[in-house]
Amino acid sequence: MTLVRPVEPTDISLSPPPPEDMAGLLVDLSDESPPVRRRAAHNLARTGEPQAIAALCARAGVETDETVLETILTMVMGCRGRATVEGLLPYLASDNPSLRNGVADVLRAMPEAIGPHVEEVLSDHDPAVRIMGIGLLAGLPDPRVSGWLVEVIGRDDDFNVCAAAVDVLAEVGEPAALPALKRLPTRFPGVPFLEFAIHTAVSRIGNGEGKRGAP
Amino acid sequence: MTEGQQTNSASGEGAIIITDDDLEKFCEFLYRKTGIRIESKKRYFLERRLIERVGVMKCANFRDYFSLLHFEDAGRELQQVVNLMTINETYFFREMYQIDCLINSILADVSRRKRRQGDRLKIWSVPCSTGEEPYSIAISLLERWPLVDDFEIEIHDSDIDSSVLERAKVGVYDERALHLLPMMYRQKYFTPRSDGNWQIISDLRGSIDFTLVNISNLSHTWQYRDFDVIFCRNLLIYFDDVSRRQAAEMFYEALSPGGFICLGHSESMSRMSSLFVPRKFADAMVYQKSPQRL
Numbered sequence A: 001m002t003l004v005r006p007v008e009p010t011d012i013s014l015s016p017p018p019p020e021d022m023a024g025l026l027v028d029l030s031d032e033s034p035p036v037r038r039r040a041a042h043n044l045a046r047t048g049e050p051q052a053i054a055a056l057c058a059r060a061g062v063e064t065d066e067t068v069l070e071t072i073l074t075m076v077m078g079c080r081g082r083a084t085v086e087g088l089l090p091y092l093a094s095d096n097p098s099l100r101n102g103v104a105d106v107l108r109a110m111p112e113a114i115g116p117h118v119e120e121v122l123s124d125h126d127p128a129v130r131i132m133g134i135g136l137l138a139g140l141p142d143p144r145v146s147g148w149l150v151e152v153i154g155r156d157d158d159f160n161v162c163a164a165a166v167d168v169l170a171e172v173g174e175p176a177a178l179p180a181l182k183r184l185p186t187r188f189p190g191v192p193f194l195e196f197a198i199h200t201a202v203s204r205i206g207n208g209e210g211k212r213g214a215p
Numbered sequence B: 001m002t003e004g005q006q007t008n009s010a011s012g013e014g015a016i017i018i019t020d021d022d023l024e025k026f027c028e029f030l031y032r033k034t035g036i037r038i039e040s041k042k043r044y045f046l047e048r049r050l051i052e053r054v055g056v057m058k059c060a061n062f063r064d065y066f067s068l069l070h071f072e073d074a075g076r077e078l079q080q081v082v083n084l085m086t087i088n089e090t091y092f093f094r095e096m097y098q099i100d101c102l103i104n105s106i107l108a109d110v111s112r113r114k115r116r117q118g119d120r121l122k123i124w125s126v127p128c129s130t131g132e133e134p135y136s137i138a139i140s141l142l143e144r145w146p147l148v149d150d151f152e153i154e155i156h157d158s159d160i161d162s163s164v165l166e167r168a169k170v171g172v173y174d175e176r177a178l179h180l181l182p183m184m185y186r187q188k189y190f191t192p193r194s195d196g197n198w199q200i201i202s203d204l205r206g207s208i209d210f211t212l213v214n215i216s217n218l219s220h221t222w223q224y225r226d227f228d229v230i231f232c233r234n235l236l237i238y239f240d241d242v243s244r245r246q247a248a249e250m251f252y253e254a255l256s257p258g259g260f261i262c263l264g265h266s267e268s269m270s271r272m273s274s275l276f277v278p279r280k281f282a283d284a285m286v287y288q289k290s291p292q293r294l
């Protein structure tokens, strides 16, 4: 028979984690070899230390290898909290779509940590960031979501930002959003598809479909 | 159940009470340790099991039991709980199209990259549950892969549940587990027992090793490297998105360049990771780590 009994790693409960120190891992995170960087990312995330998370987030901004970027984002996704959110938020404005969309995925996975930063994101000078921020609100279990979106459609001068907010209001808007939605066409008159989106949002909210948790 | 509501195992004195808050904390703990998320509709089942364990461990209340789970050095009770919470359903020749794909296509691709005869070919079945999957792979290789004698084949098998591993090592199966296995294989690789069940022959049992591994725990998995093929079927459906992505990372590290991963029929790597390339073969769709990547 050619099946050979594998020699397994000895008792896993006794086997030590890879023998690396924080300083060494931080150096490895910029190593020229992608596998070394990926391994460093795994081990840094495992420490859960704010310093490690900050380093991972910083590396995400300059990482050129797609597999290493994905590893970093997956690893920080497991470290829910302020350090991760603050480290990643700036990339919502990145020109690199893999980074921008990857970061949005990570942030969506930690809704409880985004809450304190919503207002800052929704007032960013870059409309692309405001739109990404609105996209995050759809899954946020926070009673303020509908109110934030109402503020956006009342004050934001960018048409696309308001359109994004209307789309999310159709999903999670509360009846208190109806007056602002009905006023919105006067801010951008003569744009048929915005009118259509508003109509959809108004009727969904009116039917009780907009509000989260409704059947 | 509403927030703060409590549950009794039985009415009267000594009843064990587990609040919603307790359950929440326990689920978070189990999730951190294993990656398994208990859906809210399974909470009732969980609660009954926990009440049982509090009693068995002679703890005064849930809080005492929970701290025992945290601080018990050997982690024996945590293992008991894990064993209770896992779903171990499996049988011989389950989702056979993937094993067909292994024999008909994947191994041809893998063996082309091997340098010479006698090289090692490593397969990892994780989770292996009670052993039906790895034994099915082994039997299929021995019976159907023409190059089987050209390589030294290692089949590694792991699961988080220590009780299924014990059963896998003994290798005794009933009709239900064997219903898809062709009779000629049963006669060749099993011996009948007086209780009507069948036991894997000792030669085959001796060439397969079973180990306790939690795929969400890097200190368990970091030594698993250089695999040519990994079977991870019918586990990731129980994971949430973060744990799935982390599992994909771990598999990426565990595979050799050009290595393959086979998932269950309702699981898709594309939804959890872009590290792998989908490969469509005649029998199945599987995922491959790029041969150029390290």
Ligand SMILES: C[S@@+](CC[C@H](N)C(=O)[O-])C[C@H]1O[C@@H](n2cnc3c(N)ncnc32)[C@H](O)[C@@H]1O
Pocket (backbone or CB within 6 Å): B034, B035, B036, B086, B087, B088, B089, B090, B091, B094, B126, B127, B128, B129, B130, B133, B158, B159, B160, B161, B164, B213, B214, B215, B216, B232, B233, B234, B235, B264
């Ligand atoms: C439904 S069985 C699948 C068995 C086999 N792969 C098949 O498809 O028939 C799922 C197994 O996953 C194991 N499991 C659950 N969480 C795990 C984890 N974090 N690491 C390793 N195994 C795990 C369970 O103990 C269970 O035996």
